Amino acid sequence: MxxxxxxxxxxxxxxxxxxxxxxxxxxxxxxxxxxxxxxxxxxxxxxxxxxxxxxxxxxxxxxxxxxxxxxxxxxxxxxxxxxxxxxxxxxxxxxxxxxxxxxxxxxxxxxxxxxxxxILPKIELGNFKDISVEKPVVEVTEAEVDEAVQRIADANRPFATKEGPAADGDRLTIDFTGYVDGEKFQGGEGQDIDVLLGSKGFIPGFEEQLVGASAGENRTLNVTFPEGYAAKELAGKAATFEVTVKSVDAPGAIALDDAFAATLGQESLEKLRETVKARIAQEYAGAARQKVKRALLDGLDATHKFDVPEGLVEQEFYGVWSRVNEDLAAQSRTFADEGTTEEEARQDYRRIAERRVRLGLVLAEIGERNNIQVSDDEVTRAVVERARQFPGQEQQVWDYYRRTPEALASVRAPLFEEKVVDFLLELANVTEKTVTKEELFKDDEDEKAA
Known part of the structure; x- marks a missing residue:
């Protein structure tokens, strides 16, 4: 040979x-x-x-x-x-x-x-102690707990039949038929549908035009579907809805006491407040974790520069680019609507793909050198958690992951990544900074807008 x-x-x-x-x-x-x-x-x-x-x-x-x-x-x-x-x-x-x-x-x-x-490049790892990240900390206030408990109460508030015109906060039961260009459209009919006035659960203008309606009344509503409406054949189009109001119910009073907490499976109102506070704190901790992780990855990206395999970049880019085009198609938007061109977008997303591949290789190298592993038991627990998200289909989900190595790898990979991140945060210079709730979520909102 x-x-x-x-x-x-x-x-x-x-x-x-x-x-x-x-x-x-x-x-x-x-x-x-x-x-x-x-x-x-x-x-x-x-x-x-x-x-x-x-x-x-x-x-x-x-x-x-x-x-x-x-x-x-x-x-x-x-x-x-x-x-x-x-x-x-x-x-x-x-x-x-x-x-x-x-x-x-x-x-x-x-x-x-x-x-x-x-082939994979040889990676020279930097000094992780040189990486500095700031961890935002938000204290959960009693006012936030009050608001959250009130929202829970509002969602469980009893309703009673009301005589007279409907106002914001009232619940209407309606039948409706929708028309676009004089023709009925798929999904445009409903019977015995509950509408909570002021909840903004329907397209803009729908609930507002039902204010003042009484039981037994028929109304014609003129609305326009949002430009980003999920059903692209309706996006941006004017529509007419013929509505029959079948009943009007007004919200009743609800006492925030131990009896109310008991209806939610809590021992007392104080226990309910503790549960709510813990859930808000967990939400804040999750957001803070993402910011810390993003800062850590930025630090790794800045300190590790090397050529990455073109084939891996192509694979990553293809996955990202496919999702971008699917999202644009679903929203009936173009790159021009996003303030860019297809070529500029390609360049931007290729840079993102290259960064992802480079960081993935760095994290893999760190994990390998430091013997960071994900046990089979950890993967099993993660699969069980995913299966629980599909009530009644747990066995099918479990069987799918058991038979599909690629799907199982998709469970193991994020677990491995989080373990490596935890390892790095033990070495990096992490300082805490108290911020407001708005500051904690500001970057996330900016990214969503972008």
Whole structure:
């Protein structure tokens, strides 16, 4: 066997491999001898089939198997002998592309093919203690707890039939039929639908035009679907809804006391307040964690500069770019609507893809060097949590992950990433800064707007 390096540029390597016909034929004959005691052919006793006859019957399929094994083994040796870490699977200009491939299957011909490899870069890790990040801290106020408890009470407030016109806060039960350009549209009809006036649960203008309506009254509502409406065939279009008000209910009083807390499964109002406060604190902690993680990743990105495999960048970019175009299509928007061009957007998202790949490689290197691992039990618990998000379908979800290695890897990867982040935060210079709720979420809102 001859292996000749034919290219070395950046992280790409190319080799020409030639395996002699004698080597292939010897391996094929050995395989046929193995089959001799296994196959059953009419007219021959078990184990007594002549090898020459086996070759006539199975020769091409055996040689095809030997070629595949040889290619895989040879590629493995190239990687091992050069100490490569592959970014992607080898790209082979295989023997099947040879016009004389069928002749090769007959034996007596050298196997020659080209293999292209893209390898992972050698990463020099920086000093993590040089990274400084600021952790925002928000104290949960009693006023916030009061507001949250009140929202819970409002959501559980009793309603009673009301005589007279409806006002904000009242609940109407309606039937409606919608028209666009004089024609009914899919999803534009509903019966016994509850509408809470002032909740902004319907498209703009719908609830407002029902203020003052009484039970038994018919109203015609003129509205316009938002430009970003989910059903793109309706986005931005004017519509008319014929509405029949079937009943008007007014909200009743509700006492914030231990009895109310008991209806929610809490021992007392104080326990309910504690639960609400803990949930708000958990929300703030999650937002703070994301800010700290983002700052940490920015620090890693600034201190680690190296070439990344083009193939990995292409894969990441394709995934990001596909989602971008799907989102634009769903909203019936264009790049011009976003204040950019397709070419500029491509460049921006390619930079994002490159950053993601680089940071992924850095995190993987840190995890490997420091023996950071995710146990099978941790993965199992995460899958169970995902399954619980689909009541009644838990077994199907569990079976899907158990049968799909890629899906299981998608569970393991974020667990690994969070472990590496925790490891780095132990070493980095983390300082706490008290901020307001608005400051904590400001960047998130800015990013969503962008």
């Amino acid at each position: 001859q292996v000749t390096e034919t290219g070395a540029e950046g992280l790409k390597r190319a080799f020409r491999v030639v395996v002699s016909a004698a080597d292939l034929d010897a391996r094929a004959d050995a395989r046929l001898n193995e089959l001799k005691g296994q196959v059953k052919l009419n007219g021959f006793r078990p184990g007594k089939v002549p090898v020459a006859h086996l070759k006539r019957v199975y020769g091409k399929s055996v040689m095809s198997e030997i070629i595949e094994q040889t290619v895989n083994e040879t590629n493995g040796k190239i990687v091992e002998e050069h100490g490569f870490k592959l970014a992607l699977q080898p790209r082979i200009k295989g023997p099947e592309e040879d016009p004389q491939f069928q002749t090769l299957l007959d034996g007596g011909k050298d196997l020659a093919y080209d293999v292209e490899l893209e």
